[in-house]
Amino acid sequence: MTQKNKQLIETLSLPQDELFEAFETTSDGYTSEVALKKLEELGPNEIKPHKKKNPFVGFVNVLINPFNLVLMVVIAITFITDIILSTGEKDYLTISILSIIVIISTLISFIQDERSSAASEKLLNMVSNTTAALRDKEFIEIPIDDLVLGDIVNLSAGDIIPADLRVISAKDLFISQATLTGESQPVEKFVRFDEESIDGGESDYSNLCLMGTNVVSGTARAIVVRTGSNTYLGKMTHILKTTKRSTSFEHSISTISRLLMRLMIIMLPIIFVINGLLKHDFIGAFVFALTVAVGLTPEMLPVVLSSGLARGAINMAKHQTIVKSQSSISSFGEMDVLCTDKTGTITQDDIILERYMDVNGDDDMRVLRHAYLNSYFQSGLKNLIDLAIIERAKSYNMDDLINYYTIVDEIPFDFSRRRMSVILEDSNDKRQLITKGAVEEIMKLCKYIDRDGKVSLLDDETRKEAMDVYMQHNNDGLRMIAVAQKNDVPADHEFGVDDEYDLVLIGFIGFLDPPKESAKPTIESLNHHGVDVVVITGDSLGVAKKVCNKVGVDTEVTYIGKDIDEMDDDQLREAVKHCHLFAKISPDQKKRIVESFQNNGHTVGFLGDGINDALALKQADVGISVDTAVDIAKESADIILLKKDLNVLEQGILEGRKTIINMVKYLEMAVSGNFGNMISVIVASIFLPFLPLLPVHILVQNLLSDLAQTGIPFDNCDPKDLDKPRKLDSKSLTRFMMVFGPLSSIFDIMCFIVLWFVFDIRTPQQAIIFQTFWFTFGILSQALIIFVIRAKHPFSFKNRPSTVLVLVNALAIGITLLFVLTPLASTIELTILTRPHAIWVFGIVGLYLITTALIKKFVWTPLD
Structure with a gap:
């Protein structure tokens, strides 16, 4: 506390x-x-608004992030190479595309940040003047x-x-x-x-x-x-005014961006110095080094990321799920703990009559009959409890019962009495008062008790025994109501509250908000997919425990709000490792519980619909609310469900995992390929008397490779990969780069060896042949390696690539072959590839693909 x-x-x-x-x-x-x-001393009774940020300052803060910095360096380099140092026609296309990518991604983030303040603004409008x-x-x-x-x-x-x-x-x-x-x-x-x-x-x-x-x-x-x-x-x-914590996905993207920046800073001076010293052309070496920087930057990452997230959002919308923040889709994929409330999510948010019992706790139809007559004949608006009683009575064909009674009068329900009574007269002119209401209130009015068909005084002993029956079922999760009656009812009398005395207690009726039929299989499915469901509710422990037991949520270890207050942060971190049910929990405690799961390394989703859920929604990696929630909860959430049901979350989780898996495919290919190309360029620069590729070759190669990668967000995923939470792990990605980057360099160097020793390409005059060969190999290998990297078993027919991925790669390969096999080659300073050269290119590409597939299947072990 x-x-x-x-x-x-x-x-x-x-x-x-x-x-x-x-x-x-x-x-x-x-x-x-x-x-x-x-x-004057204490100040006005107002919730002080934070000083509003200058929109320009906010935009600049969003603009300056690691990946944008990489792209801005590339834009500066492109400006130098394509405009300032260009001797021919100046090329504005590349710099325009890169600038648009930076501006669009920044605007999306800026708009999302501006929206985050809307929740707190709505809170300020809730109070009258x-x-x-x-x-x-x-x-x-x-x-x-x-x-x-x-x-x-x-x-x-x-x-x-x-x-x-x-x-x-x-x-x-x-x-x-x-x-x-x-x-x-x-x-x-x-x-x-x-x-x-x-x-x-x-x-x-x-x-x-x-x-x-x-x-x-x-x-x-x-x-x-x-x-x-x-x-x-x-x-x-x-x-609510505080900025939402960054997700692990965003953190990993930043880490990868910084890694690329470091690689660029380290490798490019090396490439510049080697080419300048060995080829005695420092200006040409400078232009070449800058062009390599453009070619080695995965500038399609924002496009691939946005495409994947947009596709996920569209697919989720088909399943009654609205995505407010696209980055939350990736958090869905990473999520391994889902904290949720009970009412309306796991339960039906409805009332059913579970038990009708006498004062001994045994089922008794007489109690149900009296409750039915009370509910049916009351003239006021029938609440959920009345409707549940009537529905259960009708299931036992008690409809005919009403034909034997007429209503004389009623004493309506009010919140202070917490009960209501009806006075009925049967066909024999016998009058009877029937009362139902809160157990404590009814017990105060009862003088007698009906036990085993015998009416006796309600003394201290029988009162305690009746209360024990009530407490036992109340603690077991039932909402209990008492039913009483009396036959000594006067004729020709104006009835009122004063007539509710000397009643006979005849029994209790117990209600339950039952679990949804879909709750148990959905929770089992979520568990199968590696997501632990944790129930955090403000309801009593008894009610929550009964419901959780029915839907398969572990209740062996439970805590209530008082327990949480007595724990420090370290104790709570240990407690959440073993608990799946928290009851009587306050908003601050909800936030602490979510934070403790996060501190234990979990990615946490939180589903809630009240203002008391807003803190936890803000704290969670992905906040989930429903369309019927209060405005503040919806504003604080990242995801809005059009139906309050765990079942609709499952598709969102799978879409998030697909997005991350495809993102990993792209990054594995891009980062390892770029690292390998850097090694290859350094090796080529040391041993060749000419540039291995001209700047125009690098730019066209980069453009065609980017075209091949645009299909990755639409790729299919292995169903087994969706069975557990997925994270974009920068450490695993770095490890992949250190293994498969040098591997790609080995086959680049194989190209150099074949050209040098087999085709005797060694002089500057033969440079165009060398460049055509390596240009072709570079695009073909980068386009086709996608099909190897995309799956652990790349040649299996069970996980086929998507049609979109196949088509865009076929297009990229087709354009490449059009350039190197036709007179179009001269337009980008290449020559037509001869048949022997083409055979060797395809042979080395095939060997590269097979080797990579074998290593990926039998040697490579991902960290996750």
Whole structure:
């Protein structure tokens, strides 16, 4: 429990005279002068908005990231080579494409950052403008901004709570906290602080009314104990304004970008110096080195990334899932822990009648009949409990029962009594009063008990035995209601609350919000796919445990909110390793639990729909809400479900994994290929008396290779690869680069050896033949190696490449062959490839593919 929370509980527990003394006030409130002085001293009761960032500064902050820096260096290099140093026609195409890529990716990130502040802005609009405060011994309407600590306010039905208040007097005060907790049932607030309410969050504290909630019924006086940014709502607003933590996917992309930058900084000076010294042309060497920089940069990464995420978003939309933040799709793929609430997600968010029992706990149709008559004949709006009773009674053909009774009168339900009664008359003119309602309220009115068909006095012993039956089933997760009746009903009488006395307790009915039929198989499927489902609920442990047992969530280890408060961060990190059910949990505790899972190395998704879920939604790697959630929850989430069901998440998880798998394919190919090309260029520069490729060759080769890679986001994935969470691991990628990069260099060097020793290509005059050969090999090998890298078993028919991938690679290869086998070769300073050269090119490419496939299958072991 935090220090501030302890102070709040002390404030709520103080006797009223000490409370007034602590706030330097009295039951008559402040005078206008004192209130004004306090307002000047403490400041207005407003949630202070953060100073809004200058949009330009925000845009620059998003622009400066590792990958954009790599691309900006490439843009600068391209500007030098293609425009400043160009002796012929200046080429603006490459620099334009690169600039557009940087601007579009930056704009997308900037727009998402700007949207993140919308949640906190909506919170600020939840509170009304004025409130009735006690000033100069009378209640007057004042702006809520003028409320100060210790002010006494008057509350009545329809009022919105203007600050955090402690109740000092109340009559049937019921508060709707739906905006905070998502629970539609009003909560009664009392003058006395109930120590048991500490087990829940601040919304459960028995005499605390939170800013932004509203009064459903009753009246009260309350004293202001927290204002402005110190209120529960204010703290929530402050946290929602913070930037969402970066995901591991984004972190890995940044790591890879920095790796590419380091490679460029280290290798390019080497290439420049070697070519300058050996070929005595430092200007040409400089241009060549800069061009190599362009060719070695995977500038298609933003395009491939955006294409993959967009494809995932489109596919998820088909499954009733709206993606607000595309980067969250990758987090879906990495997710291995899903924290979710219970109501409406695992359960049907509906009420069914589970048990109807006598006072001994045995099934008794008579109890159901009485409950049915009460629910059927009441004239008010039938709630979910009434409908559940009627439905169950009809299943036993009790419909005919109503033909034997007529209603004489009723005593309607209200929140203060928490019960309702009907007075019926049967065909023999016998009158009967039937009452059902909250167990505690009904027991107070009962003088007798019906046990085994015999009516006797309800003494202390039988009262305790009946309460034990009630508590046993209540702790087992049933929502219990008592049913009572009496036959001594007067004729020609105006019935009212005073007639609800000397009742006979006949039994209880128990209700349950049952699990969805899809919940258990979906949870099993999520577990099969490597996702642990953890239930975090504000509901009681008994109810939550019963539901979780039915759907297959492990309940061997459970914790409630009070347990979480007693743990430090290290203890909580250890606790979450073994627990799948947390009950009576507050919003702060939800956030701590999610953070503890993250600190243990998990990627966490959180599914919630109330303001009390906003902190956890913000903390989670992927926040998930539903279309029917409160606005703040939807604003804080990355993913919106059009249907509150775990089943619709499964497709999202698979789409996320497909996106990451295809991203890894691209990066493995691009990073290892680029590293290998750097090694090959250095080797070629040392031994060749001419440049192995001209700048134009590198740029065209790069363009065609990029074309081949655009199909990767649309590739198919091996179903086995989708069975576990996937992460973009920069360490594994670096390891892949160190193995397969040099491997590709070996076959580049094989090309050099064949050209040097077999075809005797050694002089500068023969450079164009060498360049044509290596140009062709470079594109063919990079295009075809995709089909080897994309799967562990590249030649298996079970995991075939997608049609899109095959087509774009065929197009890239076709254009390449068109350039090197026809007179078009001269347009890019190449010559026509001869048949012997072509045979050797295809032979080395084939050998490269087979070798890579064998190493990948039998030698290479991924870290994950």
